[in-house]
Amino acid sequence: MAALNAIGVQRIPLQVLERDDVRFDTWANVVLHPRGCAAVLETPLGWRRGDDAAAAVRVLSSDGESWQSSEPPTTLGERYEMIMRALTGIEDADEVRRSAPLLAKPDGPDSFVLGFRAWSLDDVIELAREHKRLYSGLTRVIAIGRILNLRVPLSMLQNRDFDHAAWSAFLSAAKRRTRLYDEPTVLVE
Amino acid sequence: MSAKNPALDSLVLASPGEVIPHEIAIDRHVRRIVDAILEDGYVRHPILCVAVGAQYVVLRDTPLGCAERHRRSENSAPGFGA
Numbered sequence: 001m002a003a004l005n006a007i008g009v010q011r012i013p014l015q016v017l018e019r020d021d022v023r024f025d026t027w028a029n030v031v032l033h034p035r036g037c038a039a040v041l042e043t044p045l046g047w048r049r050g051d052d053a054a055a056a057v058r059v060l061s062s063d064g065e066s067w068q069s070s071e072p073p074t075t076l077g078e079r080y081e082m083i084m085r086a087l088t089g090i091e092d093a094d095e096v097r098r099s100a101p102l103l104a105k106p107d108g109p110d111s112f113v114l115g116f117r118a119w120s121l122d123d124v125i126e127l128a129r130e131h132k133r134l135y136s137g138l139t140r141v142i143a144i145g146r147i148l149n150l151r152v153p154l155s156m157l158q159n160r161d162f163d164h165a166a167w168s169a170f171l172s173a174a175k176r177r178t179r180l181y182d183e184p185t186v187l188v189e
Numbered sequence: 190m191s192a193k194n195p196a197l198d199s200l201v202l203a204s205p206g207e208v209i210p211h212e213i214a215i216d217r218h219v220r221r222i223v224d225a226i227l228e229d230g231y232v233r234h235p236i237l238c239v240a241v242g243a244q245y246v247v248l249r250d251t252p253l254g255c256a257e258r259h260r261r262s263e264n265s266a267p268g269f270g271a
Contacts, residue, residue: 001208001210001214001236001247002210002214002219003218003219003222003223003226004205004226004232005205006219006223007223007226009205010204010205011203011204012202012203012204012205012236013200013201013202013232013235013236014200014201014202014203014208014235014236014237014238015199015200015235015236015237015238016199016200016201016238016239016240016245017199017237017238017239017248018239019239022239022248121239121248124211124246124248125211125239125241127211128210128211128246128247129209129241129244129246131209133210133211133212133213134211134212134213135212135213136212136213136215138212139211139212139248141237141248141249143237143248143249145199146237147197147199147200147234147235148233148234149233149234150200150232150233150234150235151233152202152231152232152235153230153231154226154227154230154231154232155230156202157202162202171197171200174197175197178197
């Protein structure tokens, strides 16, 4: 969307999903950092041993120790601030890779897993409306019935005057090439 | 799973002011996507969102396909937010 704004489009093509067609989940970050998990554990979040899913932030070190931020946040804004504070600790990481939380494992001695309390769709909507934006690689969205290969001409998006007839004609033509994609989900117990 | 000829009723063209992102844009990704869109002359995939009142909150913001993004990211180093 930032790219489209940078180009200066007047219209942005959206697929509006029904909430029942969205599965919302969380990515864990597998981090490779020269200082290992100390990079995060030095941030002032009252770290203590544990792996409570209600904690805002959790760390799994390469030697198998689990740490969690101290008190579960009482508000979404507080939770957001804690997460953003933890993420500042890995801004100079050598590598950050996203992984499904249940599958995330440290890759080696300087590696650790940074996990987060699971997001709900309502959480993310509330944050967005308060202009509290998250770093990419935190939220995982699985959509049922994605429309792919739409190919909306840039000229149509840059036109100051919205041409309903042209849009309708475009959609009629697009039906022949677009693809409806139900994203596969894998559940690991 | 895929099917041809989907109903396209869920597509809208919104003005930028109606659309609220939920993620921080990464400059190098933005530059790469700008280049790709200008080169192609079209936006390949619609941006996924949910309606919230008179606005739309973006859930997934992928105007390019995965293969294109990887092909066009040769100069981007792996790292935070990659």
